[in-house]
Amino acid sequence: QVQLVQSGAEVKKPGASVKVSCKASGYTFTSYGISWVRQAPGQGLEWMGWISAYNGNTNYAQKLQGRVTMTTDTSTSTAYMELRSLRSDDTAVYYCAREGGYTATDYWGQGTLVTVSS
């Protein structure tokens, strides 16, 4: 069965960086993309960007350009999302999800809470 397992919760100070991992199993990793979506406390879903696990091509949300980097390691079927220069409004649950193209974002990780606080 398809599974995406994310790394554990993080607490960071403003200005620091965080790197969240997402290990995929149950499917051919390079046949799908990975999207990252975040959700601030009590708020809706915000798309952060997407990476092709096939060739590493990326597309980032404009508001995060310059602060976010998404990568993959095909040898371990793991995707990574790094966010730099953290601010308090980056406090959120961060989700990775499999991107199925026309079949949309069909499988999601369990989420990783990132708290940014001094």
Added chain:
Amino acid sequence: EIVLTQSPGTLSLSPGERATLSCRASQSVSSSYLAWYQQKPGQAPRLLIYGASSRATGIPDRFSGSGSGTDFTLTISRLEPEDFAVYYCQQYGSSPPVTFGQGTKVEIK
């Protein structure tokens, strides 16, 4: 960027009733690349509908999606207790960015 507006913000219904959720786009959604997700507290979103009207794997047939262009609807024919949750629409057409609606909460009346 395509803006999605969901209505109503909250829907108060009883189990067994029919729920109709609306999602309106600021411009036409490419090739009906419109999806619906359900999210319960403390859980990740769950894909219900993709391509505006196709049910995802394992989704009960009481969930149905319809619409095209700029107007889309998610219908739950008879609400079960486990259906009370927040629902989001998403457009994921060929041109990023992907965007989500702000959500509709379906609560028990």
